[in-house]
Amino acid sequence: MTKIAIMGAMEEEIEPLLAHFDNVNIVEFANNKYYEVSYKGVEIVIAYSKIGKVFASLTAATMIEKFECDTLLFSGVAGGINPKLKIGDLIIADKLCQHDLDITAFGHPNGFVPGGSVFVETSEKLRTIAKDVAKENELNVIEGTIATGDQFVHSSERKDFIESTFKADALEMEGASVAVVCDSLNVPFFVLRAISDSADGGADIDFDEFLKSSAINSANYMIKIVDKL
Numbered sequence: 001m002t003k004i005a006i007m008g009a010m011e012e013e014i015e016p017l018l019a020h021f022d023n024v025n026i027v028e029f030a031n032n033k034y035y036e037v038s039y040k041g042v043e044i045v046i047a048y049s050k051i052g053k054v055f056a057s058l059t060a061a062t063m064i065e066k067f068e069c070d071t072l073l074f075s076g077v078a079g080g081i082n083p084k085l086k087i088g089d090l091i092i093a094d095k096l097c098q099h100d101l102d103i104t105a106f107g108h109p110n111g112f113v114p115g116g117s118v119f120v121e122t123s124e125k126l127r128t129i130a131k132d133v134a135k136e137n138e139l140n141v142i143e144g145t146i147a148t149g150d151q152f153v154h155s156s157e158r159k160d161f162i163e164s165t166f167k168a169d170a171l172e173m174e175g176a177s178v179a180v181v182c183d184s185l186n187v188p189f190f191v192l193r194a195i196s197d198s199a200d201g202g203a204d205i206d207f208d209e210f211l212k213s214s215a216i217n218s219a220n221y222m223i224k225i226v227d228k229l
């Protein structure tokens, strides 16, 4: 029996998801709250991890190991890199990397440590379902590379480094850590983000203005995807 984990990083990213469900059971664990719902006969666990790779790894591992979820979906916002991505636009990750993981001093490429890989690929099956849903709903969605790091990127210099080093289309602070956890635990996962800013000088202003509306864009699309699982 499938049990689905739906994750965000910030409360604003899961609020629009929780709004679709009633009879929510709250489980408190490891300084966080996990919201259990039943939706059309499917058990779902929803949580926001809090910001950054460490919190996201803890929540992803908890949803799999403690709550026994066998599919993990991430919904949230991101900084846009690909100029085709405007604020509010949707991106599905085909692969993710960690732009701030750096042992280049030893000759390794950016984003690589021994035993790991620069990129982790998401579930092709889940991406196909998502793209079918986008087509059915005439949603304009880009599929691309998402770079993750423990920093809010708000400079063209850092944005350009991430783009040139990883050919990334968008950036955020949690996806690649969720990818490593799910890949290591053999759980299919899917990362969906809506653009809230352009990760350059004005990113903090745009982020504050568009966080809520972009989070809703992502959540509304995510619910349609869940309906197809």
Ligand SMILES: Nc1ncnc2c(CN3C[C@H](CCSCCOCCO)[C@@H](O)C3)c[nH]c12
Binding pocket: 009, 010, 050, 051, 052, 077, 078, 079, 151, 152, 153, 154, 171, 172, 173, 174, 196, 197, 198, 199, 200, 203, 207
């Ligand atoms: N340009 C950018 N750089 C990196 N990540 C992102 C993302 C994706 N999410 C949003 C959130 C930003 C963390 S700071 C939020 C401010 O907190 C406000 C409370 O004080 C974190 O969970 C990553 C959108 N634009 C980004």
